[in-house]
Amino acid sequence: MVARLRAAGCVFAEEEAAVLTGAAADAAHLETLVARRVAGEPLELVVGQVEFAGLRLRVGPGVFVPRQRTTAMVDEAVALLTDVVRPRVVDVCCGVGAVGCAVVRRLAHADLAMGDVDPAAVRLAASNLEALGAPTGWRQRLVRVGDLFAAAPDEWRGTVDVCTANAPYVPTHAVALMPRDSRDHEPLTAVDGGEDGLAVHRRLAAEAPGWLRPGGHLVVEVGESQVETVSRVLSEHALSARAVWPDDEGPVVVVATMTFDPAPPRLRA
Known part of the structure; x- marks a missing residue:
């Protein structure tokens, strides 16, 4: 063997x-x-599970396999929420729910909404979230099929503390250079980020100010060469960005913070 x-x-x-x-x-x-x-099928898809941030998550054919490097996003999100009494977290482009599940495992008092455009991934995300057990008190746990913030309840607008987004960031021309197991067995929508890899991040930057509270954060993962561009894009939407660089080569976590209240008080519920 x-x-x-x-x-x-x-x-x-x-x-x-x-x-x-x-x-x-x-x-x-x-x-x-x-x-x-x-x-050539990825090992995780063959055995139906992956270890991630202390969790054993279900995965299946045709879905994106969470990468170990993405635990850095979890660490940043948790650090931002440590002193929040009842954090409200939205995990967009959630895939099988790796980041969202890992955050609420460490912060059981948080509310969470997760969403993805892939129904198969969302079914697995719901299963992985259920495996964590019932939340304490009246905490909300929501998993829905939908694009970006479509997974979050409308009443959460302007109140989200942290939005995490492991959105696709591989430039279209570079997809063909990815390892065979990813090219052949993971959905293109989960890896192809458009011409420069940041098509989804531009939409996130435009939509996030309507959902984050003042001082709230958007946490994303990008390639090293994309940090300057994504930071500029975020700044165009009143999101002040800082980069968290890895110890070795690999993706960079970018944390963007809302610098003002985009909605007049009278428009808030």
């Missing part, structure tokens, strides 16, 4: 063999799992 996996390009063939063996019900099932992995 290890030899087959290594020949297929699996760098950590021994570790993957152990994971596949542990996930198999019997020898025939194991052979099916190994064949799928050798054919």
Whole structure:
């Protein structure tokens, strides 16, 4: 098994063999799992789960697999909410709910709304959120199919403390250069960010001021070369951005803070 996996390009063939063996019900099932992995399907999709920020999340064919590097977004969001009495969090482009679930696991007193345009991902996000158990008190937990802030209740406008968005940021021309397992098995909508990779981030920057409270935050992930551009885009919508750089090469977390109240008081519920 290890030899087959290594020949297929699996760098950590021994570790993957152990994971596949542990996930198999019997020898025939194991052979099916190994064949799928050798054919190029991501290991997480083959076994149906991924470890992320201390959680074991369900994933499935045709959805985006959460990356370990994205735990940096969770850390930033939690740090921003530590002193908030009842945080209100919206996780857009939520996929299987990795970021949103990880945030409320650490902040059980938070309200949460998650949404994505992919119904299959939303079903898994709802399952992953349910696995955390019922929230304490009257905390809200919402998961909906919808684009960007469509997942959030309308009455949350102007009151959101943190919006997290692991939105697609790979430029269209670079998608073909991505690893085969991602190109062939993950949805294009989850990785293709348009001509410069920031098409969704521009829409987020335009919509976020209507949802964030004054002093609220938008937390996103981008590539190193995109930090200057996305910061400028955010600043055009009264969002003051700072970058949190990784210890090594990899994506950068950008935290953008609302610098003014976009709505007159009389318009607020």
